Amino acid sequence: MKILVTGGLGFIGSHTVVELLQNNFDVCIIDNLANSKMSTVDNITAITNKKPKVYCFDVCDSAKTKEVFSTERPDAVIHFAGLKAVGESCEKPLLYYHVNIDATLSVLNAMDSVPTCKSIIFASSATVYGVPNSLPLTETSPIQDATSPYGETKIINERILQDWAKVNPQKSAIILRYFNPIGAHPSGLLGEDPNGVPNNLMPYVTRVATKQAPYLKINGNDYDTLDGTAIRDYIHVVDLARGHVLALNKLKDFRGVYICNLGSGKGTSVLELINAYKKATGVDFKVEFGPKRAGDVPANFASIDKAKRELGFECKYTLEDACKHAYMYQLKHI
Numbered sequence: 001m002k003i004l005v006t007g008g009l010g011f012i013g014s015h016t017v018v019e020l021l022q023n024n025f026d027v028c029i030i031d032n033l034a035n036s037k038m039s040t041v042d043n044i045t046a047i048t049n050k051k052p053k054v055y056c057f058d059v060c061d062s063a064k065t066k067e068v069f070s071t072e073r074p075d076a077v078i079h080f081a082g083l084k085a086v087g088e089s090c091e092k093p094l095l096y097y098h099v100n101i102d103a104t105l106s107v108l109n110a111m112d113s114v115p116t117c118k119s120i121i122f123a124s125s126a127t128v129y130g131v132p133n134s135l136p137l138t139e140t141s142p143i144q145d146a147t148s149p150y151g152e153t154k155i156i157n158e159r160i161l162q163d164w165a166k167v168n169p170q171k172s173a174i175i176l177r178y179f180n181p182i183g184a185h186p187s188g189l190l191g192e193d194p195n196g197v198p199n200n201l202m203p204y205v206t207r208v209a210t211k212q213a214p215y216l217k218i219n220g221n222d223y224d225t226l227d228g229t230a231i232r233d234y235i236h237v238v239d240l241a242r243g244h245v246l247a248l249n250k251l252k253d254f255r256g257v258y259i260c261n262l263g264s265g266k267g268t269s270v271l272e273l274i275n276a277y278k279k280a281t282g283v284d285f286k287v288e289f290g291p292k293r294a295g296d297v298p299a300n301f302a303s304i305d306k307a308k309r310e311l312g313f314e315c316k317y318t319l320e321d322a323c324k325h326a327y328m329y330q331l332k333h334i
Contacts, residue, residue: 002026003248004072004117006059006107007080008052009036011192012123012181014044015241016078018190021048023245028072030065030081032058035195043189060099062106069110069117076119076252078244079107082153085199086127089150090294100153101160108164111171119172119254121247122161126179126233126263126300127151135267136303139177139259148295158259165257172254174247179233179263179302181240182273183322184329191329192237201270202322206330209283216285218270220292225299229270233263233301236317236325246311263302264315273319280323 003020007013008029014036020027021044029052038056045051053072057064059081082100083089089096104122111117128151129137130144146152161173182202184191198204208216221228243262251258268276278284307313317325 001076001248001252002028002072002074003076003078004028004030004069004074005078005080006030006103007036007082009033009038009040009054010080012178012237012240013080014040014190015185015237016080016244017044017052018047018185019238019241019245021050021052025248027052028074029054030059030068031056032081037193040190047185047187047189059106060102062109065106065110066113069114073114074117076121076248077107077111077117078121078123079104080123082123084150086148086150086295087293088199089148093149096149096153100150101156104157104160108160112168118170119174119248119251120161121174121176121244122157124158124175124177125151125154126177126261126302128154128158128177129300131297132300135299136265136301137261138303139261139306147297150295162257169255172251173257174251175257175259176243176247177259177261178240179235179261179300181237182234182326183236183238183317184325185238186325188328188332191326191333193333201273202326205274205277206326208285209277209281209327210330210334212334214286216274216287217290218287219290219296221289223292223298225269227269227271230296231267231269231299231301233266234268234273234319234322235262235264235315236322239315239317243307243311243313246313250311260307260311261302261304262307262313263304265302265304267299267301268319276319277323277327280320281327283327
């Protein structure tokens with residue numbers, strides 16, 4: 001079975017490509033290298049002993065995307081490509097609407113041109129739940145008003161996929177709502193290494209811990225939580241990647257729209273994560289507090305009962321494992 005992965009050299013994408021190759025899927029990648037590196041291909045190859053084919057261009061280019069689909073004839077698509085920083089989306093909303101929505105439209109149009117390409121897995125997000133009415137969040141929790149343009153693009157894309165599936169009854173749209181992926185591959189060869197200043201917490205922590213930054217600034221310590229810092233559901237990126245393989249295997253003959261949360265099922269505050277990181281690595285560092293970041297919610301974490309029940313999903317790695325693996329990766333990539 002051939003899988004085309006957009007954004008396949010990024011953080012989640014590269015780990016998913018590894019899991020796909022190790023489960024004997026044929027994989028090709030489209031990635032524009034906006035927030036990734038071509039050297040990731042060599043690291044994927046070192047882990048799997050298989051080298052995926054990579055096309056380097058922006059998937060928003062509909063003509064090129066259709067050309068690749070015509071050449072590769074994939075059976076399914078995993079669509080990661082897009083921008084993902086909540087705070088940045090509040091500063092650059094038009095950029096996020098352009099990139100994140102046009103990319104999905106381009107992929108779906110390309111799928112329509114290849115009748116044998118039956119399924120798409122879309123990388124959605126817990127941000128679609130907005131400010132939750134209650135926790136944990138289930139797949140039937142209401143979709144709330146987005147707290148950022150990034151979140152709004154996920155809501156819009158989910159609607160696009162549902163409308164597309166209605167008029168393509170022979171195809172399927174699998175929407176996986178991610179919570180907060182962290183960590184790195186246990187080999188130390190793959191991890192989160194964003195270009196420029198990190199927007200996510202874990203790569204920021206690892207840069208401070210490896211003395212590439214003087215201190216860690218936490219965005220907000222006056223949330224309505226036990227320690228005042230935001231609560232999130234942190235999942236090891238390899239566990240998240242495994243969820244995609246489970247979804248493909250379980251749903252290869254499924255038609256329609258399938259929605260599922262992927263998280264750890266546990267809420268962890270930012271301070272709890274930092275303490276777990278220090279304990280797992282034995283490294284101490286300075287922490288300071290700053291103002292809340294636009295678009296962030298006080299708390300969210302998942303119910304993963306559906307993923308366990310229907311996909312056979314379970315997390316193999318702990319929070320401490322994720323911290324240790326992220327630290328090991330950063331040490332190798334200073």
